[in-house]
Amino acid sequence: MQNKIVPTDKERVMTADELIVSKTDATGRLTYCNRIFIDYAGYTEFELLGRQHNIVRHPDMPRSVFHLLWATIKSGNEFFGYVKNMSKDGSFYWVFANVTPSYVAGTSEILGYFSVRRKPDLMKLKVIESLYKDMLIAERQAGARDAVGAGTDVLMNVVNATGKDYREFILSI
Ligand SMILES: Cc1cc2nc3c(=O)[nH]c(=O)nc-3n(C[C@H](O)[C@H](O)[C@H](O)COP(=O)(O)O)c2cc1C
Numbered sequence: 001m002q003n004k005i006v007p008t009d010k011e012r013v014m015t016a017d018e019l020i021v022s023k024t025d026a027t028g029r030l031t032y033c034n035r036i037f038i039d040y041a042g043y044t045e046f047e048l049l050g051r052q053h054n055i056v057r058h059p060d061m062p063r064s065v066f067h068l069l070w071a072t073i074k075s076g077n078e079f080f081g082y083v084k085n086m087s088k089d090g091s092f093y094w095v096f097a098n099v100t101p102s103y104v105a106g107t108s109e110i111l112g113y114f115s116v117r118r119k120p121d122l123m124k125l126k127v128i129e130s131l132y133k134d135m136l137i138a139e140r141q142a143g144a145r146d147a148v149g150a151g152t153d154v155l156m157n158v159v160n161a162t163g164k165d166y167r168e169f170i171l172s173i
């Protein structure tokens with residue numbers, strides 16, 4: 001379904017009071033979406049639940065960002081990042097996302113993941129858009145097998161130059 005959608009230039013900008021919330025199982029399949037998620041995604045709740053979270057993936061997003069997201073949350077840490085998402089009609093919406101693991105009560109077993117997204121700062125988005133473009137170019141040049149490594153190198157060169165780690169970098173730009 002997702003691959004047939006043609007991305008358009010139409011943007012929907014989040015308002016400051018909106019939070020887009022979703023929960024997934026341990027494999028990234030949607031188990032909960034709040035009303036605002038459903039509204040932005042443009043699918044019905046029935047179409048969303050049980051589907052992989054990549055249903056809203058935008059082709060402009062570097063693969064290496066999602067690689068970092070999964071590596072971070074699978075190791076039990078919380079991830080922060082800017083994400084360009086695609087609605088069912090091909091339009092896009094930018095979010096600043098926080099993704100955290102949820103545990104089976106009283107254990108260290110990951111039950112699933114929880115994500116809350118809010119409106120990104122527009123000036124920060126300018127930095128991110130240009131960084132993601134460079135990452136995407138590097139990923140495409142490297143080819144499918146080496147894409148994640150190439151995109152991650154571009155990201156970490158920028159992050160390392162600030163003397164911060166990724167988390168500090170993304171929270172401070
Ligand atoms: C809780 C949670 C929230 C996520 N939110 C998004 C999201 O808003 N947009 C997105 O494209 N991917 C999101 N992902 C990542 C997707 O699972 C997926 O890795 C990504 O869309 C890339 O798709 P691919 O792995 O098929 O290439 C989320 C994952 C989790 C666990």
